[in-house]
Amino acid sequence: MREERRVASSLFERLGTRIDPEERCANLTVAQQQVVEIAKALSLNARLLVMDEPSATLTPKEVERLLEIVRDLRDEGLGIIYISHRLDEVFEIADRITVLRDGEHVGTRRAGELSREALIELMVGRKIENEFPKHVPRIGEDRLVVSGLSRGQAVRDVSFSVRAGEVLALTGLVGAGRTETVRLLFGADRPEAGTITLDGKPLQLRTPR
Secondary structure, three states, X not given: OHHHHHHHHHHHHHOOOOOOXXXXXXXOOHHHHHHHHHHHHHHOOOOEEEEEOOOOOOOHHHHHHHHHHHHHHHHOOOEEEEEOOOHHHHHXXXXXXXXXXXXXXXXXXXXXXXXXXXXXXXXXXXXXXXXXXXXXOOOOXXXXXXXXXXXXXXXXXXXXXXXXXXXXXXXXXXXXXXXXXXXXXXXXXXXXXXXXXXXXXXXXXXXXX
């Protein structure tokens, strides 16, 4: 076990992160779990690394660190397939870009030869005049009102509202309480304090069903 710990520590150091080899993976953040998976591949002397939407659940800072690791591994000679729909990341790290559409290969280009617009056209199969069409939503009255929602240390005095015709984004770093808050909204957990009102009526869910 001592040798395994030494190898693991060496790999984590190579990847520029500090993870206790004795720690259970269930206790690690998503970003740390991804580093562990990369380290596992390196321990097997992998020459090709396939990463499928690796940044999907990461914070901006975690994405930045992930891309640094990808660049370092590329410079060490590893071949990397980076699957992503986030175009900024693709242009930042890719040397070549291959586009698939409806299960078929529609083109491979050097990243430096492609504009964002040309890449989107390859992806959707037609020219996009307006990537973000102008649309002014009609915002109505409050539908959901959350006031003073609390449970333990994870959720403390959270208040917000969602109006008809509105999309409310709930953001935060890993461990900020996003998941815990949503679990309270849908009855997976019971709040210790606070109220939830839907269309003016108090909402008291005992189960997600």
